[in-house]
Amino acid sequence: MQKLILLGDEAIAQGAIDAGISGIYAYPGTPSTEITEYVHASKEARKKNIKASWAANEKTAMEQALGMSYAGKRTMVCMKHVGLNVAADPFMNSAVTGANGGLIVVAADDPSMHSSQNEQDSRFYGKFAMIPILEPSNQQEAYDMVHYGFELSEKFRLPVMMRITTRLAHSRSGVTRVPSREQNEISLPSNLRQFVLLPAIARKQYKDLLKQQNPLATESEMSGNNIYLDNSDHKMGIIACGIAYNYLMENYEDRHVPYPVLKLTQYPLPRKQIEKMASECNEILVLEDGMPVVEEMLKGFLAQGIKIKGRLDGSIPRDGELNPNIVAVALGLSDSRGKNIPEIVVGRPPSLCRGCSHYDSYTALNEALEAYSKGRVFSDIGCYTLGALAPLEAINSCVDMGASIPMAKGAADAGLVPAIAVIGDSTFTHSGMTGLLDAIIENTPITVVILDNSTTGMTGGQPSAAYGRIPAICKGLGVAEEHIRILKPLKKYHAENVAIFKEEIEYQGISVIIPTRECIQTLGKRVKAGFKAKSIE
Amino acid sequence: MKNDIILAGVGGQGILSIATIIGSAAVKADLFVKQAEVHGMSQRGGDVQSHLRLSNREIASDLIPFGKADMIIAVEPMESLRYLPMLKPGGWLISNINPFINIPNYPPIETVIAEIEKFDCHIALDADKIATELGSPRSANMVILGAASPFIDIPYSELQDAIRAVFGRKGEEVVNMNLAALEKGREFTELNK
Numbered sequence: 001m002q003k004l005i006l007l008g009d010e011a012i013a014q015g016a017i018d019a020g021i022s023g024i025y026a027y028p029g030t031p032s033t034e035i036t037e038y039v040h041a042s043k044e045a046r047k048k049n050i051k052a053s054w055a056a057n058e059k060t061a062m063e064q065a066l067g068m069s070y071a072g073k074r075t076m077v078c079m080k081h082v083g084l085n086v087a088a089d090p091f092m093n094s095a096v097t098g099a100n101g102g103l104i105v106v107a108a109d110d111p112s113m114h115s116s117q118n119e120q121d122s123r124f125y126g127k128f129a130m131i132p133i134l135e136p137s138n139q140q141e142a143y144d145m146v147h148y149g150f151e152l153s154e155k156f157r158l159p160v161m162m163r164i165t166t167r168l169a170h171s172r173s174g175v176t177r178v179p180s181r182e183q184n185e186i187s188l189p190s191n192l193r194q195f196v197l198l199p200a201i202a203r204k205q206y207k208d209l210l211k212q213q214n215p216l217a218t219e220s221e222m223s224g225n226n227i228y229l230d231n232s233d234h235k236m237g238i239i240a241c242g243i244a245y246n247y248l249m250e251n252y253e254d255r256h257v258p259y260p261v262l263k264l265t266q267y268p269l270p271r272k273q274i275e276k277m278a279s280e281c282n283e284i285l286v287l288e289d290g291m292p293v294v295e296e297m298l299k300g301f302l303a304q305g306i307k308i309k310g311r312l313d314g315s316i317p318r319d320g321e322l323n324p325n326i327v328a329v330a331l332g333l334s335d336s337r338g339k340n341i342p343e344i345v346v347g348r349p350p351s352l353c354r355g356c357s358h359y360d361s362y363t364a365l366n367e368a369l370e371a372y373s374k375g376r377v378f379s380d381i382g383c384y385t386l387g388a389l390a391p392l393e394a395i396n397s398c399v400d401m402g403a404s405i406p407m408a409k410g411a412a413d414a415g416l417v418p419a420i421a422v423i424g425d426s427t428f429t430h431s432g433m434t435g436l437l438d439a440i441i442e443n444t445p446i447t448v449v450i451l452d453n454s455t456t457g458m459t460g461g462q463p464s465a466a467y468g469r470i471p472a473i474c475k476g477l478g479v480a481e482e483h484i485r486i487l488k489p490l491k492k493y494h495a496e497n498v499a500i501f502k503e504e505i506e507y508q509g510i511s512v513i514i515p516t517r518e519c520i521q522t523l524g525k526r527v528k529a530g531f532k533a534k535s536i537e
Numbered sequence: 538m539k540n541d542i543i544l545a546g547v548g549g550q551g552i553l554s555i556a557t558i559i560g561s562a563a564v565k566a567d568l569f570v571k572q573a574e575v576h577g578m579s580q581r582g583g584d585v586q587s588h589l590r591l592s593n594r595e596i597a598s599d600l601i602p603f604g605k606a607d608m609i610i611a612v613e614p615m616e617s618l619r620y621l622p623m624l625k626p627g628g629w630l631i632s633n634i635n636p637f638i639n640i641p642n643y644p645p646i647e648t649v650i651a652e653i654e655k656f657d658c659h660i661a662l663d664a665d666k667i668a669t670e671l672g673s674p675r676s677a678n679m680v681i682l683g684a685a686s687p688f689i690d691i692p693y694s695e696l697q698d699a700i701r702a703v704f705g706r707k708g709e710e711v712v713n714m715n716l717a718a719l720e721k722g723r724e725f726t727e728l729n730k
């Protein structure tokens with residue numbers, strides 16, 4: 001079969017196309033974005049009529065996927081780790097409803113926070129929901145495990161989580177395809193109450209989920225995804241989860257590790273294999289990218305019995321992603337670090353593109369706020385978060401998508417008036433609208449600035465669900481029309497814009513200012529492509 | 538055979554095109570390839586790097602271990618120094634000397650170049666100047682690739698073919714510009730190494 005060089009994300013996408021999905025749903029988020037982008041761009045997917053949708057947020061993406069699964073078809077939903085917080089409600093409950101058509105939830109974690117607010121480990125969610133987790137160690141496994149994951153999901157009638165980390169998501173390697181499978185026919189659940197989580201039904205379904213746990217552990221032992229390598233030196237046993245296996249192998253030229261190794265790529269934990277290691281070896285070293293999930297499970301609270309080494313006892317740093325050198329040190333091998341970075345080298349933080357509309361919005365806002373004490377601007381996540389850095393230093397918060405407006409309201413409730421919220425267009429429709437409604441109901445004196453650049457900029461310019469709709473949404477939610485102010489963030493309108501900001505900041509009620517100018521990156525791409533219409537697909 | 542390469546630059550400078558060209562040439566040459574890229578936040582004008590690994594046998598890690606890289610290929614001089622802990626003793630440092638200054642505290646360029654010149658195994662060239670003289674300022678990254686090409690264990694003709702394949706849909710003129718840039722970079726190294 002055909003061999004392709006694919007990013008881990010792309011291998012998952014190609015796997016999903018070949019395994020017969022009928023739809024993929026996602027909200028962009030690094031490092032998961034390229035999965036859905038790949039399906040979007042795939043001619044094959046289009047020919048097969050595979051639905052590829054950007055959802056308003058991760059929760060609606062998860063729910064659309066659940067609906068497709070209900071109808072009996074295979075589907076995938078993709079998000080970054082923090083996206084799973086947004087989707088947590090449907091995600092947790094989907095374990096209780098179970099799946100009908102195969103359902104894979106891809107959660108892409110970002111240890112070391114290359115592009116994220118935290119480094120939470122999605123395996124906790126998988127364990128919390130009590131569903132199987134697959135954690136491929138390379139691109140080929142990612143591709144193959146999508147096929148297996150759908151079979152697993154349909155066999156146990158449960159959603160399956162696929163957990164990846166940045167380095168797999170954004171690294172390329174060779175992938176060999178297998179023949180593709182037809183899509184499922186539409187077929188509803190045989191029990192039409194399966195998805196009705198009324199307490200009486202939910203209690204029964206939950207017991208079923210509990211009953212599945214042992215068979216799922218047996219499946220982890222038997223599937224061939226968890227491999228026990230019986231090596232002779234029993235001083236130590238090593239459990240290497242997902243991509244950590246590669247870092248282990250990198251440390252042995254001939255790829256022969258002297259100690260027994262359990263390569264772990266499927267959860268729940270394979271009890272028998274772990275018991276075998278515990279009975280044979282003096283201690284166990286756990287290598288996992290992310291948080292000490294497996295280590296904590298093995299250790300328990302009282303930490304009795306066999307010695308477990310990992311992130312909790314300091315054998316491996318408690319935070320940050322793994323790499324071959326960290327693993328080398330944990331193995332007692334020497335660190336090969338080269339020369340130090342010369343002192344003259346300084347940091348180069350990311351910054352707004354030259355000509356970015358956010359820059360002009362912030363200079364106007366900053367000037368309008370000169371009359372007030374500092375620390376009043378609540379913001380959100382997107383390119384515009386870079387406004388926190390010098391020289392703009394325009395914003396004072398960035399917590400989670402949509403937090404800006406409710407935080408401004410809470411601060412105003414506490415007496416911080418004026419308080420400002422600054423939020424991007426895509427973030428606004430992701431989870432800003434409900435917070436705005438809270439403020440509208442009480443006519444809280446806050447000024448909400450919705451930076452409309454017609455795109456989801458930070459993640460590479462995906463279409464924004466907000467496109468062309470923001471004034472109508474604000475009006476529909478109940479903002480007075482005369483306090484919905486649209487302006488063009490350009491240097492030549494600076495004085496006018498400052499005046500508008502000042503007026504609305506002084507107004508003792510809820511107002512919305514919408515600086516509207518396209519992201520220059522997407523504009524550039526459209527110009528190159530001959531001015532394609534900008535719109536949500 | 539193994540080439541472990543760190544590509545370094547600033548978001549938007551085209552290090553991923555260099556990676557794509559070496560990567561596709563390596564696949565053509567039947568080598569195993571792994572290439573870890575940086576997407577997301579730092580692409581907005583921040584420092585970016587890519588780990589590119591080529592080998593005639595299966596590669597374990599997507600990341601090159603510290604102190605094991607055979608060479609650093611940088612399209613920006615200060616960025617070339619950021620990854621020195623990755624370079625093996627005696628590894629090559631191939632860098633542009635034309636700075637990309639988008640921060641207020643960029644060090645004096647002479648001090649940066651002096652650091653690069655401390656290495657016995659270094660190639661330092663003004664790729665932007667060479668590309669501009671060719672009439673194609675945007676091909677500076679291909680000049681750098683050309684300068685690195687004598688150290689990469691892939692036949693030069695395969696790199697040329699990869700440029701033809703990757704830039705092909707942009708037309709013959711673009712292909713020829715990039716091939717010329719590659720050649721100029723290679724000449725520089727042949728004369729100066």
Ligand SMILES: Cc1ncc(C[n+]2csc(CCOP(=O)(O)OP(=O)(O)O)c2C)c(N)n1
Pocket residue numbers: 027028029030058080082083084086381382383384401423424425426427428453455456457458459464519
């Ligand atoms: C829950 C969650 N989902 C996704 C992301 C990833 N993410 C960060 S910013 C962003 C896009 C923001 O777009 P927009 O609000 O339009 O601002 P822009 O970047 O265009 O300025 C996304 C998708 C995240 N941080 N959290």
Ligand code: SF4
Pocket residue numbers: 351352353355356357358383453457458519520521522581
């Ligand atoms: S990508 Fe667009 S929104 Fe983001 S900084 Fe650049 S111009 Fe601004």
